[in-house]
Amino acid sequence: MATKVFNAGLNLILSGGLAGADIRVLLVMTNTTLDTENDGIAFISGFGTLDEMNGSGYVRKALASEAVAKDDANDRSEFDADDVTWSALGNGTREILGVLIYKHVTNDADSIPIAFIERASATHPGGDDYTYQWNAEGILQIANA
Numbered sequence: 301m302a303t304k305v306f307n308a309g310l311n312l313i314l315s316g317g318l319a320g321a322d323i324r325v326l327l328v329m330t331n332t333t334l335d336t337e338n339d340g341i342a343f344i345s346g347f348g349t350l351d352e353m354n355g356s357g358y359v360r361k362a363l364a365s366e367a368v369a370k371d372d373a374n375d376r377s378e379f380d381a382d383d384v385t386w387s388a389l390g391n392g393t394r395e396i397l398g399v400l401i402y403k404h405v406t407n408d409a410d411s412i413p414i415a416f417i418e419r420a421s422a423t424h425p426g427g428d429d430y431t432y433q434w435n436a437e438g439i440l441q442i443a444n445a
Contacts, residue, residue: 303418304418306338306413306414308413309413313414317412318368323362324360324362324401324402325399326353326360326361327352327399328350328353328399329352330351330395330397332351332398333347333349335397343408343409343412344400345407350408351397355391355392356388356389358390360404368380375443377442379438379440380439381439386431387429389425389427395422397419399416400416401417414440
């Protein structure tokens, strides 16, 4: 999986904007431009093509059990949350490419993109439960180089 942290997300993290925030995720399909855009994107509405999942049973999800932990042994800080599951998620018009993590405010015009995590390969859920399982080391890590 490839992870891309957006400039707006870095600013949010370094300014302490994750604490107590409403952090959510949305699924995107293969026509998204999230993997190629960054500079100047302050809000979700600023992306050229979001290409949000459109399969039956799909909804945006709030993260649960968010936590930030200091990992002294690896000289880093880690952000993590529970894995996210969509029940009986139908296929969309294209395969799922990845997930956008964002700070929800009111709508896409004021919600801040934090990171895009791309799957190792695009996939269709096929009507099964679809779980986005985070890395065992956390969703995001900021390391002391």
